[in-house]
Amino acid sequence: MQVNDRQIQDQVKLPSRVAFGVVLQGIRIRFGRSLVTLSGVALGIAFLMSIFTGRIIKDGVSDEENIRIETEQMLGFLVAEMGPVADRSIGVIQTGAVNKVEKRLLGLIADKGGLINYATAGSQTMANDLPQSVVQVSLDDVADKASAIIIIGANDEKLAISWEESLAKARQKVIAPTRSQSRDQIVLDLTARTAGKIKDATIGVIQAGDLSQVESRYLASFLDLKPKTVKWALLDDQADVSGLDDRIQIVKRSQICDGADVVLVLGQVTAAGPGWDEIKPTPNQKVYAPVRRNVDIPLKGIASPSDVFKGVSLEREVTEQEIADIEASARKGRFRNIWIITISLLVTVIGISNAMLMSVTERFREIGTMKCLGALSSFIRQIFLIESSLVGLVGSTVGAIFGVIFSILMYCLTYNFSMVIRSLDIPELFGLLLLSIVIGSVLSVIAALYPAQFASRMVPATALRSNI
Numbered sequence: 001m002q003v004n005d006r007q008i009q010d011q012v013k014l015p016s017r018v019a020f021g022v023v024l025q026g027i028r029i030r031f032g033r034s035l036v037t038l039s040g041v042a043l044g045i046a047f048l049m050s051i052f053t054g055r056i057i058k059d060g061v062s063d064e065e066n067i068r069i070e071t072e073q074m075l076g077f078l079v080a081e082m083g084p085v086a087d088r089s090i091g092v093i094q095t096g097a098v099n100k101v102e103k104r105l106l107g108l109i110a111d112k113g114g115l116i117n118y119a120t121a122g123s124q125t126m127a128n129d130l131p132q133s134v135v136q137v138s139l140d141d142v143a144d145k146a147s148a149i150i151i152i153g154a155n156d157e158k159l160a161i162s163w164e165e166s167l168a169k170a171r172q173k174v175i176a177p178t179r180s181q182s183r184d185q186i187v188l189d190l191t192a193r194t195a196g197k198i199k200d201a202t203i204g205v206i207q208a209g210d211l212s213q214v215e216s217r218y219l220a221s222f223l224d225l226k227p228k229t230v231k232w233a234l235l236d237d238q239a240d241v242s243g244l245d246d247r248i249q250i251v252k253r254s255q256i257c258d259g260a261d262v263v264l265v266l267g268q269v270t271a272a273g274p275g276w277d278e279i280k281p282t283p284n285q286k287v288y289a290p291v292r293r294n295v296d297i298p299l300k301g302i303a304s305p306s307d308v309f310k311g312v313s314l315e316r317e318v319t320e321q322e323i324a325d326i327e328a329s330a331r332k333g334r335f336r337n338i339w340i341i342t343i344s345l346l347v348t349v350i351g352i353s354n355a356m357l358m359s360v361t362e363r364f365r366e367i368g369t370m371k372c373l374g375a376l377s378s379f380i381r382q383i384f385l386i387e388s389s390l391v392g393l394v395g396s397t398v399g400a401i402f403g404v405i406f407s408i409l410m411y412c413l414t415y416n417f418s419m420v421i422r423s424l425d426i427p428e429l430f431g432l433l434l435l436s437i438v439i440g441s442v443l444s445v446i447a448a449l450y451p452a453q454f455a456s457r458m459v460p461a462t463a464l465r466s467n468i
Contacts, residue, residue, distance in 0.1 A: 060423020
């Protein structure tokens with residue numbers, strides 16, 4: 001018994017290089033099966049790496065994507081009001097610094113065949129990087145035969161334009177601001193410049209509710225035009241008037257129309273209160289109300305600005321519900337990606353395990369022979385783990401590189417090549433590539449643990465009797 005123990009202890013343990021040589025020989029003999037196994041690993045890791053690369057690119061071009069979405073949304077609003085832009089003249093007025101979204105909007109209009117007449121307000125200079133087809137014209141001619149007038153820029157300049165005269169030349173009376181110059185601004189500007197000579201005139205203002213910032217600003221512009229008198233009446237007698245300009249006279253509701261050349265209704269109308277019946281404009285008085293108000297104003301003779309133009313704001317705030325929908329969609333997208341990646345990697349592991357088990361089955365006699373010649377169970381186990389490691393390493397490397405290339409090419413179909421390359425965070429991409437290779441290699445070894453253990457436990461006599 002002691003002799004047998006000494007014989008087992010003195011049994012030769014083959015070095016790893018011998019196991020490595022056996023593995024390479026086995027791969028050459030069963031190259032087709034090894035190639036199929038390697039392909040399974042490569043496809044699984046390629047899918048994983050394509051998702052990683054796509055996320056990096058998407059983060060890099062997110063600003064571009066937001067600009068694209070906002071621009072297409074603006075064009076959609078414009079087309080809904082004026083119809084297709086192809087072969088139609090569109091006036092553009094620049095009131096301040098132009099951002100990327102506005103430049104892209106003009107480029108999109110030009111690409112779709114729109115004819116752009118471009119004018120600048122005040123001391124503004126024409127923006128750079130505009131479409132080559134843009135034609136610079138004077139402010140007075142910008143509306144000639146125009147199907148729409150787009151107001152762009154940071155609104156640094158007040159528009160010294162006679163809207164009624166300009167819109168009389170237009171094909172369609174559509175005014176579309178791209179920023180916070182909402183229809184209120186245009187309406188109030190229209191009122192200030194076309195309802196009559198404001199200088200030395202008497203202006204009556206009815207405050208129906210809280211004033212917006214736009215209305216407060218344009219009220220100041222009325223005062224800058226030096227009217228003779230500005231009278232102010234409140235529908236709510238309890239309203240705070242402490243912040244009003246000293247040049248404004250507070251009068252009773254019944255006196256607001258007396259001698260007024262123009263009557264303005266400002267503020268958010270919430271309901272038809274009892275004070276409206278005290279206000280009685282004369283037939284010759286011009287009464288204007290901002291068109292954003294949804295509640296009818298119970299005054300006879302109200303002039304609707306829509307009789308002069310049709311306004312459409314190209315800037316739209318995202319509602320809380322839309323934000324919630326976007327976040328929910330992002331969560332669903334993340335869950336979907338995790339699920340797909342998990343299934344893909346699981347299929348890869350199952351495929352490797354199946355290939356390794358088939359390799360064990362095909363090599364029953366070979367395993368039995370090696371054991372009869374003195375190979376230890378650890379040596380048999382080592383052979384299969386080395387083989388799975390090589391397959392996993394090579395397949396993961398090929399798959400990771402293919403995943404990066406595939407993802408870049410797919411994004412190049414949407415964005416230009418230089419933009420996609422600039423969006424890549426090379427250190428992060430390299431780190432994720434190494435991570436994918438490690439994941440593929442580790443999963444390959446894990447998948448081979450059971451087949452390797454199964455092969456190492458085979459009884460030599462049983463293996464040699466196998467007819468497979």
